[in-house]
Amino acid sequence: FEIVTSGTDPLTGLQKVKFGNKSLRINDTYGHLSTCQGDYGVDKIVKRFKVTKENRDFTVWYSVALENPSGHENRQPFLNIKCDLAPDNELCFDADIIQCAQYLDDPQCTFDSIDVLDWSCHRFKIPEDKIGQIATLEMIIGDCGLGAHFGYAYIDGICEECDSSALGSATLDEDIDYRSCDGLTARICGTYTPPTICSNGGNWAPSEVTVPGYDITNVTIDTASKTFCFDFPFSNFGNEDCLEIYAEIVFNNGVFDLPEVLTNSIDICKKLYTKSHNYTIEVGGCDEGSSSSLSDDYYMVRLNILAPETDSWILERHLVDPYSNESGSYTLMTGSGDAQLELGPFLIQEGDWWLEISFSDCEYNELIEDPGFCSGCDQFYGTEISNVHCNKEDDTWGYDIRVNWINAIPTDYFTIGSTKYSYNMTHSITVGAISDGCIVFNLVAASSSPTCSSELKICPPKPCSEECNLEAYVVDVICTPGSDNFIVQMDISGIGNKQLCSDPGNYYYYPYYNYYLSADTYIELKLCDYGVPCSTCTSNCYKTIFVPKPDCDYTGWEREENFKSPNSFTNKINTYDELTIFPNPVISDEIIISSKLENTDFKIFNTEGKLIEEGSFSGSEFRLKLDEIPGLYLIRYTNSQGKPTFVKMIKL
Incomplete structure (x- = not known):
């Protein structure tokens, strides 16, 4: 042993001191009996200390020179540093691990190749429940097991910061992303500094990232930015509110692994886990129970989305039991940010279906169960x-x-x-x-x-003896205020290079085919070759859709038991009727906006998401000249709860 002062090691040329002006050298270049023999030298130094909150996570800095003789498997010179209260963090390696051998000149002896490791840092993590106990830190450096080759080390910087280590270093970020699609994973990232050993060692990068004692998934490593990330599942928690974790990083240069490098410790808490997107769903009760026809019965669905303004979403409907040779799937609506939506009407006869809510990074599927019929017996x-x-x-x-x-x-x-x-x-x-x-x-x-x-x-399915890709679904039925008429919007696909023949006729406004109806209607569709009149066309690709006239005074929201909240966000305050829009019956290009709000801010979009008009007004009514082509438009306004809400409008 020797307390040494600042300067360079005469054999390796490395600095003998890392911090301040003194360090401890353990063992020596020369033997204690024969100058140029290691003489089986093994030196150990022990430090005992009381564990406190401040020192239970501590570091040890060291540099080593290990002669690396050939043919001495498992008997090379070695270094071992351990703490009895943190046994999982023991550091132990021999000359063969480093694999950066070089030949160095010495005035007295001719040595074998030597592995030289510049100042490196090792972390110890004593558990919190050990505070108040006495910890024992042992540092051992040993010569070759056959007695002829040396190993020595310099020790310095206990409890110093662990950066610029020759073996590399890594740091976990304190800022944890607790949001995930299912609310059951947190994303933790960190940065790393690659090792500097071995001048011909190539590119060092992490080959393995683990969190001792816990499961992690989805590990990613970006060598360009020198960062790494992993998911920490909620299932790692037991009864604890928070966990203290750290990561172990193994660096590799494409040839060999270095000893594990430990990161700093961070706390992760289960109460902070949350879903990336929040929404609530309310399924209305059955309506149109005034007749004995079950096929008229329908219901509505309310969807309340809470999302950032820039977060776009797509709503799709997937029937559980579609007609044969049909997908049973179509898009209900697209949008972005917060939204309070009223979807439907949906015919009870169609049965249950899946509502797929797709965001840019997440997808949710909720089963919508029909409320059952209410007409007749x-x-x-x-x-x-x-x-x-x-x-x-x-x-x-x-x-x-x-x-x-x-x-x-x-x-x-x-x-x-x-x-x-x-x-x-x-x-x-x-x-x-x-x-x-x-x-x-x-x-x-x-x-x-x-x-x-x-x-x-x-109604029957489409024929199946020949190929027929025609599919048609009613996306929306919109009542026109002040009249018995209603608008039906249909998603019709699979037309291909044919012409679509429809009875009654329709007009197309992207993305839907629109029908202006006044009574229960059977819509008959068929695909025909271009140039053949629809009236005389014979086709084996056709389909009939029954569309009942809606009851525009829907009362199904009286059934409170249908409310469900798949995600954490809930808001049952009724704001859906705060804004209504209807055409001016006298002036064709004018619409009347009726509002229950003191101040109303609105934006009008077409179905492609393009902003057509925006404005604001005070009072209960506002008249707006809308010189646009007929079709569907969405009016977005801020409701009394401060949330954006959509209202659909048909311009005739």
Whole structure:
């Protein structure tokens, strides 16, 4: 042992002192018995100290010179530094690990190749529950196990900052990104400084990043910016509110690994985990219960999105049980930022569906369950129509029907025509040729007293004996204030190089086909060759859609039990009726905006997201000249809760 002062090591040329003007040298270049022999020298120095909050995370700086003889496997000179209260952080390596051998001149001896390691830093992490105990730090340097080759080290800088280390260093950022799509992962990043050892060592970069004691995923390393990141799953937590973690980094130059480098410690807390995007969904109750027709029954869905202004989103609908040879999927709406939306109407007869909410970095899927029918007999409120299918051999079709009635007893039955069917069972029905069109029939609660009936309308699927990519879905039904008319917007795809023939006619305004209707309507679509009149065209690619006239006074929001909150953000304050828009019946290019707000700020966009008009007004009404082509427009305003809200408007 020797306390040395500042200067250069005579053999390696390295600085003997890292901090201040003194350091400790352990072991020596020369043997204690024979000058040019190591003589099995092993030196150990021990430091004991009481663990405090301030010193439980500490560092040790060292530099070493290890003679590296060939053919001495597992018996080369070595360095070992350990702390009894932090056994997982023990550092131990021999000359063969470093692999930066060089030949150095000495005035007294001719040495084998020597691995020289400039000042390097090693961290120890004593657990918090060890505060108050006595820790023992041991530093050992040893000669070759066969007695002829030396190893010595300089020790300095206990508890100094751990940067500019020859073995490389790494630092975890304190700023943790707790947001993720599912709210169950946090993203932690850090920076690193690559090692400086081995002049011919090539490019050093992390080859492995781990967090001792915990699972991490999605590790990424950017060698250009010298950064690394990883996900820390919420599942790592037990009953703890917060965890103290650090990372171990292994540097590699494409040839060999260096000893692990420990980062600083940071705290991560489970209460800060959150989803990247928040939204609530409210499914309205059944409406249009004024008749006996189940096929008129519909409901609405409210979606409240809380997102940054720059965060765009897409809403898609995916039917759980679409018609055969059809995807059952289409886009409902696109937008960005906060939004309070009222989606629908959706026919209950279509069954359950998935609402897909896609942001730029996340995708959420929520199952929307229809609320059940409300027209006609209560025996048929739980009716399900499914498996509407085409038979490829002859373009005939069929469907399955199930009537769920909780009060049914085994002897109860219902009838379709003259055929009896049991409740709470699925029955397959064969209809006939698709070309015969939609069917209308009554479900009769024949075993009940008095008997009761409900009407159903079912349209067939498209033919399947030949290729037909035609798909059509009702995206929106919009009432026109002050009249019995309504607008139907349809998403029609799969037209290809054909012409679309429609009865009744429509007008196209991107991205939808629009129908101006006044009563229940069967919309008949078919694909024909260009140049062939629609009236005479014969096609085997066609489809019929039944569109019932909507009840424009929807009352389904009275059913509070339908509210659900998939994410943490909730707001059940009703702000959907604060702004209404309708055309001026006298002036064709003028719209009237009616507001319940004291001050109204609005922006008008077309369906491509282009801003058409913006303005503000005070009071209950504002008249605006809108010299734009007919079609759908979205009016965005700030509601009484300070949140942006969309209202749809049809310009005729």
